[in-house]
Amino acid sequence: MKPCILTAAIVGAEVTREDTPYLPITADELGEEAHRCAQAGAAVIHLHVRDSEGHASQATPLFRDAIRAIRARADVIIQTSTGGAVGMTADERCGPLRLDGAEKPDMATLNVGTINFGDQIFANPAPVTAGIARRIQEAGITPEIEVYDAGHVEIALDLLDKGLLKEPLHFQFVLGVKGALGPSARNLDFLVGGIPAGSTWGVAGIGRHEFPLAELAIARGGNVRVGLEDNIYMSKGVLAEGSAPLVARAADLCRAAARPIASVAQARELLYLR
Numbered sequence: 001m002k003p004c005i006l007t008a009a010i011v012g013a014e015v016t017r018e019d020t021p022y023l024p025i026t027a028d029e030l031g032e033e034a035h036r037c038a039q040a041g042a043a044v045i046h047l048h049v050r051d052s053e054g055h056a057s058q059a060t061p062l063f064r065d066a067i068r069a070i071r072a073r074a075d076v077i078i079q080t081s082t083g084g085a086v087g088m089t090a091d092e093r094c095g096p097l098r099l100d101g102a103e104k105p106d107m108a109t110l111n112v113g114t115i116n117f118g119d120q121i122f123a124n125p126a127p128v129t130a131g132i133a134r135r136i137q138e139a140g141i142t143p144e145i146e147v148y149d150a151g152h153v154e155i156a157l158d159l160l161d162k163g164l165l166k167e168p169l170h171f172q173f174v175l176g177v178k179g180a181l182g183p184s185a186r187n188l189d190f191l192v193g194g195i196p197a198g199s200t201w202g203v204a205g206i207g208r209h210e211f212p213l214a215e216l217a218i219a220r221g222g223n224v225r226v227g228l229e230d231n232i233y234m235s236k237g238v239l240a241e242g243s244a245p246l247v248a249r250a251a252d253l254c255r256a257a258a259r260p261i262a263s264v265a266q267a268r269e270l271l272y273l274r
Ligand code: KMH
Pocket: 012, 013, 014, 080, 081, 082, 083, 084, 085, 086, 109, 110, 111, 117, 122, 146
């Protein structure tokens, strides 16, 4: 079995300090949390940033500070969000793509389809997605395709046809968002069955679905994303003291399934990163 790449989604855009006191917000807190996650086995940090009041932001300087703080502490692959938060403009969402030099992200997410997002709508109309895909490509950053619903793989294949994505493709199946595709094995198998040979894929299960889906992904040869962005609990009513304990549990699941955990160097190779 090839090594399993563990991604830590350490902050996200929606979880608040009221939800959990363990949410990292400042650059130093993000750096420390990324370091703890790397020690627990994460090779990739999926990164959002917050402003000084803890609100979701896609501001380039905040990403610069966070990436500096992370790289000062840990050798990890940094994957910045271009999803941001519901309601942000496409231009705003592209804040991290403006970074270069030592703070340039290794990867960036590409959200290819519009979904219900709880009571809200996470809007990704085709022209917005195409524009963000082009900007990721022009920046020379490797995209990860975020898939939340049944038709999203098709949209990605259309972007591939148009030259806005290049193979090998990297997919993240985010399952269990309220209003989008549910977290079943049947849905996961359907999605995996639709991606081109040679693609990589991982699963991010939302809320209580995080670990059941992680187990499925590990058994099927996929990668795993965990972290406070997706789930704040270790077990019912018991808060995770940051994302690192969630990464540690995912690493335990890998060991239990005799699946090696990808080092950063192995993850770079598997993801064809420069
Ligand atoms: N916060 C969600 C609306 C991404 O990072 O690319 C979108 C999101 C996806 O988190």
